[in-house]
Amino acid sequence: MDQEIINKVLEELRKKTNCENSSDTTDKTQNTQNSKSELKEEKIIEKEEKREAFMINDTPVITEYVGCAIGDTVGLVIANIDGSIQEKMNLDPKYRSLGIISARTGAGPHIMAADEAVKATNTVIAAIELPRDTKGGAGHGSLIIFASEDVSDARRAVEVALKDVERTFGDVYGCDAGHAELHYTARASLALEKAYGAPLGKSFGIVVGAPAGVGLVMADTAMKTANVELVTYASPNDGTSHSNEVIISITGDSGAVKQSVIAAREVGIGILKSMGQNPISTTKPYI
Amino acid sequence: MDQEIINKVLEELRKKTNCENSSDTTDKTQNTQNSKSELKEEKIIEKEEKREAFMINDTPVITEYVGCAIGDTVGLVIANIDGSIQEKMNLDPKYRSLGIISARTGAGPHIMAADEAVKATNTVIAAIELPRDTKGGAGHGSLIIFASEDVSDARRAVEVALKDVERTFGDVYGCDAGHAELHYTARASLALEKAYGAPLGKSFGIVVGAPAGVGLVMADTAMKTANVELVTYASPNDGTSHSNEVIISITGDSGAVKQSVIAAREVGIGILKSMGQNPISTTKPYI
Amino acid sequence: MDQEIINKVLEELRKKTNCENSSDTTDKTQNTQNSKSELKEEKIIEKEEKREAFMINDTPVITEYVGCAIGDTVGLVIANIDGSIQEKMNLDPKYRSLGIISARTGAGPHIMAADEAVKATNTVIAAIELPRDTKGGAGHGSLIIFASEDVSDARRAVEVALKDVERTFGDVYGCDAGHAELHYTARASLALEKAYGAPLGKSFGIVVGAPAGVGLVMADTAMKTANVELVTYASPNDGTSHSNEVIISITGDSGAVKQSVIAAREVGIGILKSMGQNPISTTKPYI
Known part of the structure; x- marks a missing residue:
């Protein structure tokens, strides 16, 4: 009884x-x-x-809708962009079809995914813009625009990028106080060139930490770990949209870049843990 | 027992x-x-x-306080602005009385309401500034300043705007992932001229979508729907305060502008629904 | 039984x-x-x-970690900053040791605390950057960098600042709709000079209100209350990182500055209360 x-x-x-x-199971993505x-x-x-x-x-069938992914990411396609908008966007008039990746949370993961997409398809990167977002978090969202002469190419690029975002979120470690975020590719392509001036075809790594001080220590660690070259340095006042991050990008030998990125990851996660946080991978680490 | x-x-x-x-019943407004x-x-x-x-x-009686409205909007009035602040604000010294509309959430609704207020009163628009806000959402807040020679005019403008905000929030459709936002007036006045360079006295529409890619498709749809002219195009990098929005403003014949705005609304809400969201009007649709 | x-x-x-x-007792800071x-x-x-x-x-022992404080503030130290990063940061190469204060929430409190730290130690202020943050709130976060020739000086500065942040958060009055924030020192030092061009060794006050209109009325009140001089005026479009704040800094006789700041506090809290909010001190008022 x-x-x-x-x-x-x-x-x-x-x-x-x-x-x-139940709310616990949804959306581990956002901070x-x-x-x-x-x-x-x-x-x-x-x-x-x-x-x-x-x-x-x-629900109307929206022909422009391709799909969505983690981070409130939406993939869209415009078969034939209106001329006056194209002009205001300063796009090359040669390309009338646009593929769009737009997200509330995440810039690095989307740029990396777009880099894979542009390798795999007959498209160019028309624009990469980074709003200050992450839904109250410390970082960016993203707007990435592929351009192509044929709409099927733009659509394919969006599909590839949407699929790859799951992977590229793997080394984004979020927690309430901030995040540590790492990206690595053995061969940089047009999206990384557009966003960071990456040398085409070379190994490339991105190191991000928030709040910004965490990113600075991660950056310092990355540079000291192996023989890599600093490509860009961005901080709240310069090179970001006033996000609370320090972001560096590096290039060099494949092994060196990877080693640097991994060392930065350890120190970034270590600092966040020291702050009493529990940074966890958004999906599944891939580096 | x-x-x-x-x-x-x-x-x-x-x-x-x-x-x-109890918390469920409060504040359906914000995202x-x-x-x-x-x-x-x-x-x-x-x-x-x-x-x-x-x-x-x-609670002290604050003589400057006029009232508040949806979106953490506060209406204030300064009868005789301090000279050194007026100078730093680059305001015309002719006008010593200021009316202030300041909000955490919403730029379009407040600019539209201010446009009605300036039509109805003997005031000018001294400043429109758009912080990156919406309390973790994808858009802006707003700071709109009316100026007048007489304090009663400034106060009246604030009162009119505060009241009209309820209406102008009607075509703001919010959801967790973003928002679709539409505005239309048959006759643009000084606030729309200040904010977007709207031609005075003409029909004017504003189309906003977040995340930014949604806004881009809405913009493209608006331009293709009817014979309207593109006035401004803003995106995260240019023309916004790094908000996660694409915003266009359009002018033309009254019917054409309205038709374009309605078509953009359908596609914007449609995309957000396709993302699994449930965008709903903040108050009550008016277009 | x-x-x-x-x-x-x-x-x-x-x-x-x-x-x-337990979550109630932590972090009353953030909005x-x-x-x-x-x-x-x-x-x-x-x-x-x-x-x-x-x-x-x-958990790895991170030698760079010094401690943390309210506002997701972390204190870090880099004994010998990497040369290529130092160059990109435009730091004086004379100083190889950096002390770092980085926070999600709060700019004023951290700058005031850094000002005390720089007075008490053999360091200089290398950089003050203000991201748009506060975790969905209306204001800034901060990244403040001390530089020194000896790492023990940088570490000491970080320790002093971390400890003082508790005090300087005392006159930050937060609520859901915004905040009113006041700072006062009898003797400005290098951090306030760097951030606001404060005259060294003079009394200095900072007045902040959010949403921005609240700050504007507070600023006007401060200027009218006593014979003080306006040093800086910042608003969403100019002098902030698009935060939803108006911020002024003032100087003058000690008594006048204090009186102005207190008058601004009363009107700021009064407006927020009139909005139906309940602004409360983040820690314990000190002015």
Whole structure:
């Protein structure tokens, strides 16, 4: 009987705390800041169940929509961009088809993914713009535009990038106080050239830490670990959109770049842990 | 007896989980990101009940305070601005009275409301500045300053704008991943001229989408829908405060502008829905 | 026996609700937006208890780590900065040791604390950069870099600043809609000179209000209250990193500066209260 009471109450408890657990499973991506808002979102959705049911049939098919991915990333395509917008965007009029990767959270992962996409397709990088975002986190979001003469090429680039974002988020280690973020490729292509002036075809690494001081120590560590060359240095006042990050990019021999990036990762995660945080990989480490 | 235990415990449960339910009812406005922070706020308030009771009588009457509105918007008035501040602000010394609309969330709605206010009163627009804000959302906040020779005019402008903000938030469709935002007026006035170079007295529309890629597709759709002229194009790197938006403004015949804005709305909401979001009007659609 | 059941269940309750209570006591600094995210963080930690236990022993000792403080502030030191990074940072090559104060939330408090640190140690201020941050709040974070010839001096500066941040947060009054923030020193030193062009050795005050309109009224009040001189005026478009603040700095006789700052505090808190907010000191008022 007593056990029954306990069970009844514990069940009640489970019910009351359920939503919280459910919110835990969603969206480990963002710096975990939005669990509650999403929960609320879900509740609103629940309340409007009937309207929602109506809307599902009602959702217009948007031909420009390609797909979405982690980090509130959306992939879109415009088959034939309007001339006056193309002009204001300063795009080469030769390319009328645009592929678009746009995200609330993440710049490095998207640029890396775009780099793979541009290697794999017949497209160029028309623009890389980095809003100050991450939904209250310390970093950027991103807007990356592929251009091509044929719409199927632009669409393919978006598809490749959307798929690769899962991988490139692997070495983004987020926590409430900030993040440590690492990227490495054996062969840089047009997206990395556009964003950081990376030398084409060479090994390239990116080291990011937030808050900015963490990034500075990571950068110093990366440079001292192996014989690599500093390509860019960005800080809140210069080279970022006032994000709370220090970001460096490096090039050199493949082994050296990788070694530097790994050393920076250890020190970055170590500092965040020393702050009492628990930085964890957004998806699955790949470096 | 057992029932008594159950009741006691369930009451305890209710007490512990109560605040959460209450926080659900507040503030559907903002991108629903702050429900929990408000909860905490409320708890702090509870704790300080006595102090609070004391403070209510104690709250100083601030003569500059006019009122507040949705989006953490506050309306203020300065009867006779200090000369050295006026100089640093580069304001025309002719106008000593300032009316102020300042908000955490929303730029378009406030500029549209200010446009109505300036039509209805004997004021000019002294400044429109757009911080990167929305409390962790993808857009801007706003600081709009009316100037007048007489303080009653500045106050009246603030009152008109505060009241109109409720309406102009109607076509702001927010969700966790971003927002789609539309504005239309049959006759642009000084606020729209100041902010976007709108031709005075003509029909004018604004199309905003976040994340930025959504805005770009909305913009392309708007331009292709009817015979309208592109006035401005803004993106994270240019023309915004690094917000995660693409914003265009358009002019033309009244019917054409309205048609373009409506088409952009459909595609913007459609993309956000395709992302699994549920964008809803902040107040009540007016276009 | 019944008592035993009650105890058991209440213990369960306590366990389930514990994190919330604990999160309440941490971090009243931030605009209270992150209580829930921290809760989630803690839950993740709980789930990974074993891994965490492993990690505690595993946490590398980061020699660069000095300590942390309120506002996700971290203090770091680099004994001998890498030459290529030093060059990109435009630092004087004479100083090879860097002390770093980096924070998600707070610019004023950190600059004031750095000012005390630079007075007390044999260091210079190499850089002050202000990201747009506060974790979804209206203001800045900060990156402050001390430079010295000897690493012990840099470390000492960081230690002094970390300790003083607790005090300087005292007149930061936060609430969900914004904040009112005041700073005063009887004798400005190198950090205030670097950040605001403060005259060395003179009384100096800083007045900050968010959203920006609140800051403007506070600024006007400060200037009218006593015979003080306006040093800087910053707003979302000019002099901030697009934060939603108006910030002024003032100098003059000690009594006049203090009087002005106090008058600005009253009006700032008054406006926020009129908005239905409950602005409270982050730590303990010191002015």
